[in-house]
Amino acid sequence: QPGAQTGIDKALRLDTTVMLVDDPVKRVDNMTMAWGLEARVPFLDHELVELAARIPAEHKIRDGGKYVLKEAARRLIPAAVIDRPKGYFPVPALKFIRGAYLDFVRDVLLQPRARQRGLFRTGYVDTLLAEPESHITPLRGSKLWQITLLELWFQQHGL
Structure with missing residues (x-):
């Protein structure tokens, strides 16, 4: 506009x-x-x-x-x-991915169509999956969760 x-x-x-x-x-x-x-x-x-x-x-x-x-x-x-730093309200289960959430993330990211899509570097995804709580964004969110949501969106829309 x-x-x-x-x-x-x-x-x-x-x-x-x-x-x-x-x-x-x-x-x-x-x-x-x-x-x-x-x-x-x-x-x-x-x-x-x-x-x-x-x-x-x-x-x-x-x-x-x-x-x-x-x-x-x-x-x-x-x-x-x-002047205080901005506060964030992340959902702890989605920042510190473990248990059922980690299983869900693996199911999404390790599907053959996710790997074949080539959107994410396989080695980097493997690094994130190996240490799911160690890769946090500057806004204190989970990098692993963010790429999972994007991949899930592609899957749900048949892309």
């Missing part, structure tokens, strides 16, 4: 028009309605999103990201809160 000139703006355009609609917003809505709660997603107010879209890309990613928001909040929120 026109108007997104930089890679950052193109990615954010995709997030706001596709990803947010089907993921966190829908989840918040479904979970709160299921329990009779009202919730708001204040950073998704259309006027705030439109303002944020007009900010130059270099300010959006400056100093590790969210620069404008962090600077605006400094008068209200302690720096220790603003």
Whole structure:
């Protein structure tokens, strides 16, 4: 779509028009309605999103990201809160793959069609399978689980 000139703006355009609609917003809505709660997603107010879209890309990613928001909040929120590392909420069973999850992963990745597809280097897959808990992404997820999901998607779609 026109108007997104930089890679950052193109990615954010995709997030706001596709990803947010089907993921966190829908989840918040479904979970709160299921329990009779009202919730708001204040950073998704259309006027705030439109303002944020007009900010130059270099300010959006400056100093590790969210620069404008962090600077605006400094008068209200302690720096220790603003500058702390981002927290993640991985599902432990899918980060530390063992037991039935490891059996499932092996079933998916060791199928002949997975090997014949050639999407992943066989030696690397074998390395991941040999030490399933030792290969973690920068966001602290399992590399093994991620390639398993991609391969499973291919299998389920007959590709």
